Amino acid sequence: MRSPLLSVRNLNVRFGALHAVRNVSFDLEAGKTMALVGESGSGKSVTALSVLRLLPPTAAIEGEVIFKGQNLIGARDRDLRHVRGNDISMIFQEPMSSLNPVHSVARQIGEVLATHKGLRKAAARQRTLELLDQVGIPDPASRMDAFPHQLSGGQRQRVMIAMALANEPDLLVADEPTTALDVTVQAQILALLRDLQQRLGMAMLFITHDLSIVRKLADDVCVMTEGEIVERGNTNTVFDAPKHAYTKHLLAAEPKGQPAPPNPRGDTVIAAEDLKVWFPVKRGLLRRTVGHIKAVDGVDIEINAGETLGVVGESGSGKSTLGYALVRLVSSQGRIVFLGKDLQRNSLRAMRPVRADMQIVFQDPFGSLSPRMSVEQIIAEGLEVHMPRLKRAEREARVVEALSDVGLDPESRFRYPHEFSGGQRQRISIARAMVLEPKFLVLDEPTSALDVSIQARVVDLLRDLQRRHGLTYMFISHDLRVVKALATNIIVMKDGQIVESGPSETVFQFPREPYTRALLAAALNLDTYVDSAKT
Structure with a gap:
């Protein structure tokens, strides 16, 4: 038998008292794909980063990572520089x-x-x-x-x-490489990776929380929780006949339930008429405007109290820009009416008190969280601005409640963003927005970085908060399963325009436009779509 391309033996990683990875061992052959799956914080990304010695100096690493016969754990920096980006490449989360x-x-x-x-x-x-x-x-x-x-x-x-x-490269370490991609582009990327494997004999170490991708792409799978591998083996065998209780829990978890029924008497919370966001394209020495990127082009929407408007479409279709425009984070033309007031007439100063009632959860949690503030400071910042009369103990109690609501240990509030996994950072972002109990909330891909079990909990949380507080959501996502479970109405966007809209159930069951049908087909049958994208 030939030696594996990558062999990890008894890998242990500690950050002070935290034992993040415990006795992890696996082999990866050339041309094969090994998937590491598990919930956020299970040690998947730390294991992947250990392969290339990309962990911070505070990490204590023990064990062996053998690549082409060389132990990378003990390798010199000069040798690692040759391996990184050349023999082994990494796609970061x-x-x-x-x-x-x-x-x-x-x-x-x-x-x-x-x-x-x-x-x-x-x-x-x-x-x-x-x-x-x-x-x-x-x-x-x-x-x-x-x-x-x-x-x-x-x-x-x-x-x-x-x-x-x-x-x-000979080995591609992919840490959630399709997290931010819509289903059609996801299929294109997976088809591309398959093609490169066949053409180059490239191996992949694939880290993901999307189990549907694992079933289609990986030859073998390792299931991780609390830093340990609890089950491993051939992907089909593990998925069809899981042995460990944790594996069964992962496979059973997915967003369920139905969106809250629309309120026929609900007042309009926010509406837009002929909304446009055009970005100038400038070229030449004098940077003259030669055209425009029409990110949002003449959109009309209306969202009533207690409803959720799902916004779907491929990457670059204008979904996020529409959300930013509604909460006045980008300049736009057209009319925006929020709680009966025309926001386009408000100055930046006049917008400040309005922002307590309209919040946004951004797509990239790491970029939107200050690295110099603790989680407690990040979540409490909005309370200090908009509710200055709250006493310190009251603010702390609200922070604790917000963290508990999104499934995080309140004791972790004294830590900083870099000490959390990507999925945990996304939950911090949701807690920061929810702590103000806004009337309107734009959720820009809020579950894209979350594993399926946490996705289900967040969807249940959003529905519960909506029911208790009468919240109104704009839910932007490429994950149609989550949209179906949460959205009352849906708009489908393409090239900055709405190509289809209507009640969620109607759009899912009877899509009129070919573009909508293509999106639904890609979401419902990823394997077939991967094959068609490849051809």
Whole structure:
């Protein structure tokens, strides 16, 4: 038998008193895919980061990580620099915190190609164009000189994937690589990864909370909880006949239930008429405007009290920009009426007291949480601004309640964002918004970074809060299972416009538009769609 490409033996990782990874061992052969699955905080990402020695200096690592016969745990920094990005590449979970905000897409991918392949500027730019096209960036030539903040969350994730695949590595470590992607692009990326495996003999260590992806992509699976592997084996065997109680719990967990019934007498909380958000495209030495990116183009919506409007569509369709425009975080044209008041007439100063009643949960939790503030300070900040008369003990009690509501230990409130997993950071973001009990809440992909069991709990939480407080939501998501469980009405967006709208049940059962049917088909049968995307 040939030796495995990667062999992990008795891996232990400690952060002070916290034993994050306990005696983890597994083998990965060339050309195969091993999936690490488990709930947020189970040790998946820490295990993956250990392979490339990317953990902070405070981490104490024991054990062996053997790659091509070399123990990376004891390797010199010079040897690790040759392996990283060349023989082993990594797709990180949060693209906004991994991409340099002051460098263009072309420069960041070109840097990888220049460092490891020695490509000159013209050749690197051509190869960058090919990579962006491979990972499904629309009109890649116009996006090469864009900066990360000018791309949607899904587009940023695809740039990260292009960077990781630039040098055609032997091993790709993918930490939630499709988390921010809609179902159609997700299928394209999975098809691309399959094709690269077959063409290059590339192995993958795939970390995800989406079990439907694991079933379609992975040869073998390791199930982790509390830093330990509790079950491992062939993917079909583990999924069809799970032995461990935790594995059975994961497989059974998914968002369930029905959205709250619409209130026929509910007053309109927020409405928009002919809403437009156009971003100028500037070129030339004098940076003249030569066109516009029509992120939102003439949208009309109305959301009544106690309802949830689901907003679905592919990455870059304008979903998030619509949400930002409604809460006045981006400039827009058109009319926005919130609780009977025209917000477009409000100055920034006049908007401040309104923001207690309208909150937003952003797509990228790490980028929206201050790294210098504790979780308690982050969640309490809104209370200090909008409810200054609360005593300190009252603020602390509200913070504790908010953390408990989203499934986090209140004792963790003294820690900082970098000490939490991606899914835990997303829950902190939800707690920060919920603590003010707003009347209108924009949820921009709030469950995208969460494992399925926490997704179900968050959906139940959102429904419960909505019922108790009469909250009104705009729920932006590419996960149609979650939208179906929560949304009263749905709008489907494409190229900045609404192509279909109506009650949730009607749109799901009787979609009129081909675009809507394609989205639903991709969500309901990912395996078939992966194969069709590949061809």
